[in-house]
Amino acid sequence: MTATTTSPTTTPVRATMRGSDLRFLLLTAIGLAVFPFALHLIGGYAGLATQIVIVSVATIGLNVLLGYAGMLSYGQAMFFGGGGYIAAILLIHTMPNHPNLWLAVLGATLATTVLALLVGAVSVRLYGIYFALLTLAFAQMVFFIVEQGKDLTGGDDGLQSFPVALLALGPWNLDLTTALPALALGPFGNLGDIKLWYVFAAVVLLAVLWFVRALTRSQFGEVLDAIRENEERSVFVGFNAAAYRLAAFAISGALTGLSGSLKALYDGTVAVDSLTIERSGSFVIYAVVGGVQTLFGPVVGTAIIMYLENVLSGVISFWQLIEGLIFVLAIVFLPNGIVGTILKRRRGARALVDAVRVP
Amino acid sequence: MEALSQALLNGLVRGLIYVAIAVGLTIVFGTLRLVNFAHGAFYAIGAYVGLVVAQKLGLVPAFIVAPLAVALFAVALDRLVLRRFYDKEPTAQLLLTFGIALVVEETLRLIFGGTTQQYPMPSWLASASTTIGPIAYPTYQLLFAAGVVVMVLLVWVFFQRTDYGLIVRAGVRDRIMVQLLGGNIRQASTIVFAIGAGLAGLVGAAASPIYSLDPETGFNFLVPSFVVVVVGGLGSFWGAVLGGILIGELQAVTTLLYPPAADVVIYVCMALILVLRPQGLLGESEVIRPT
Numbered sequence: 001m002t003a004t005t006t007s008p009t010t011t012p013v014r015a016t017m018r019g020s021d022l023r024f025l026l027l028t029a030i031g032l033a034v035f036p037f038a039l040h041l042i043g044g045y046a047g048l049a050t051q052i053v054i055v056s057v058a059t060i061g062l063n064v065l066l067g068y069a070g071m072l073s074y075g076q077a078m079f080f081g082g083g084g085y086i087a088a089i090l091l092i093h094t095m096p097n098h099p100n101l102w103l104a105v106l107g108a109t110l111a112t113t114v115l116a117l118l119v120g121a122v123s124v125r126l127y128g129i130y131f132a133l134l135t136l137a138f139a140q141m142v143f144f145i146v147e148q149g150k151d152l153t154g155g156d157d158g159l160q161s162f163p164v165a166l167l168a169l170g171p172w173n174l175d176l177t178t179a180l181p182a183l184a185l186g187p188f189g190n191l192g193d194i195k196l197w198y199v200f201a202a203v204v205l206l207a208v209l210w211f212v213r214a215l216t217r218s219q220f221g222e223v224l225d226a227i228r229e230n231e232e233r234s235v236f237v238g239f240n241a242a243a244y245r246l247a248a249f250a251i252s253g254a255l256t257g258l259s260g261s262l263k264a265l266y267d268g269t270v271a272v273d274s275l276t277i278e279r280s281g282s283f284v285i286y287a288v289v290g291g292v293q294t295l296f297g298p299v300v301g302t303a304i305i306m307y308l309e310n311v312l313s314g315v316i317s318f319w320q321l322i323e324g325l326i327f328v329l330a331i332v333f334l335p336n337g338i339v340g341t342i343l344k345r346r347r348g349a350r351a352l353v354d355a356v357r358v359p
Numbered sequence: 360m361e362a363l364s365q366a367l368l369n370g371l372v373r374g375l376i377y378v379a380i381a382v383g384l385t386i387v388f389g390t391l392r393l394v395n396f397a398h399g400a401f402y403a404i405g406a407y408v409g410l411v412v413a414q415k416l417g418l419v420p421a422f423i424v425a426p427l428a429v430a431l432f433a434v435a436l437d438r439l440v441l442r443r444f445y446d447k448e449p450t451a452q453l454l455l456t457f458g459i460a461l462v463v464e465e466t467l468r469l470i471f472g473g474t475t476q477q478y479p480m481p482s483w484l485a486s487a488s489t490t491i492g493p494i495a496y497p498t499y500q501l502l503f504a505a506g507v508v509v510m511v512l513l514v515w516v517f518f519q520r521t522d523y524g525l526i527v528r529a530g531v532r533d534r535i536m537v538q539l540l541g542g543n544i545r546q547a548s549t550i551v552f553a554i555g556a557g558l559a560g561l562v563g564a565a566a567s568p569i570y571s572l573d574p575e576t577g578f579n580f581l582v583p584s585f586v587v588v589v590v591g592g593l594g595s596f597w598g599a600v601l602g603g604i605l606i607g608e609l610q611a612v613t614t615l616l617y618p619p620a621a622d623v624v625i626y627v628c629m630a631l632i633l634v635l636r637p638q639g640l641l642g643e644s645e646v647i648r649p650t
Contacts, residue, residue: 066450070450072450072453072454122630122634126633126637128394128448128449128450128453129394129449129453129593130589130633130637132450132453133585133586133589133629133633134629134630134633134634136582136626137586137626137627137629137630137633138626138630140622140623140626141623141626141627141630143623144619144620144622144623144626145623148619277582281457281461284454284457285458288454317469318465318468318469320461320465320468321462321465321466321468321469323461323465324458324461324462324464324465325462327458327461328440328455328458328459328461328462331451331454331455331458332440332443332455335451
């Protein structure tokens, strides 16, 4: 740490921030561009990349809560499924003739944010298991209400065949199910069946990553860290911890709702399984395996587990057992997750280098 | 009236299952401060071990082997994995035990398949019913209810009357002091864990002839049992008993009055308790603090 003070040039902080911002956006964009090809190489079907990218957003939403605020929610499905249902209902009932993707997605995100504020208002006063169980209770209530409200939600059948939402961009109305111009890639195979959806989802994920990165580097993020580490102390210093926890819960609900609405529009269907305890648990698994408190951990965890799920489920019937084992092994041996462990190693190596250099 | 008493009896039987599972959850939390999401897995293992034994040897041996097997499994699990997590935050414990529950569930699915299993019952018992006042109720259910009551009382007596029980109860108050005084709290903890798990395993075997059994059954009973423990007060023995009967009856009465709400009413109940009285009906108020 002291090594940095000996650094000969003092570049203006702002300029370096901009530089690192640009580098971050560029590298992430390249990564997202390469991802479907890499996935294709190891046997993932074309649509899987899009699904992983969409679901990652929900896992990032959980990470804001679990990783940065230290609150374990077992009710994320209420936002994920909730976002999906609201987007579908908006499309069916308010714009059957002019299905606008922006309106459906933003409407769903806004609604889940409000839901998160309401649920959070009573939940964030609780901690640990109590908080987890209260979020679970609310998620179960949402599940029940959706399952029973057959007229609006289709009950157990869910909602299908809602209008295909078009993406309004300036003068164009893009249909995201359009296949990209055939991509014949020689040894990489043919990715001609990848849809415009992937590009859109990747841009959304990039924006979300950028947003969360800025969030963790802001004062808000620092206060959240302080509250997670020692809530009592941060309250004494004068921060309204409950308000910060509520804000984190709302952001988490918004991101998860956003993800759920995109998933529903991409699938063209939404069903009650998006509201179950198992669904809530899956985000927890993704985040923990990838690494909470890291920016890319949730994406990596989602990608690995969803890839294994899709590839293994075709080959062996007990992939869920393997998923469970990976989860347990990650908790016991990689408490920082895959990305967290790698970062720690690197940081450790750097500290070692600094220690050698300093004298 | 007849329908109501029928519903109340159904609620009592179901509630007693919750009691038996919740007592294990709550004593393990009270002594080890361990939030055990894998407790439902103990129920499921007991049910499947019981099934195998029942098919070969009959019901009574099943009720002996199942709790012993589950208790052994629990002790092994405790020694191998859980022990490392005693001092970690509750969130980490929750994640770990959730993972273990997943692994157990999927292992059971791998071995026994995902289909619903039928418990073999002696024919005289399968159709026997006992008349209580205006209604005839299956004899097995009544025997089961009586059995759970006896088991719970035995556990209570164990905690009140034995040296282990004394160490455990003292350990709940002040763990370090007990160790300073030479009490072997580790051994006592192991016994508590084995008892809690064995109880869940026994109920798994004994309740499966009444309710259907598939790999998800454990988790399906676990979640309401957590509701029970929260309603009664996490760590409170009699809270688990009161909560179990309350939740069982609440479900049964709701099923009678408005069936679609039967599953959700318990979550509404838990949410109300968590918001209004987070320590539960019979719990002590010190528990709700930032980690």
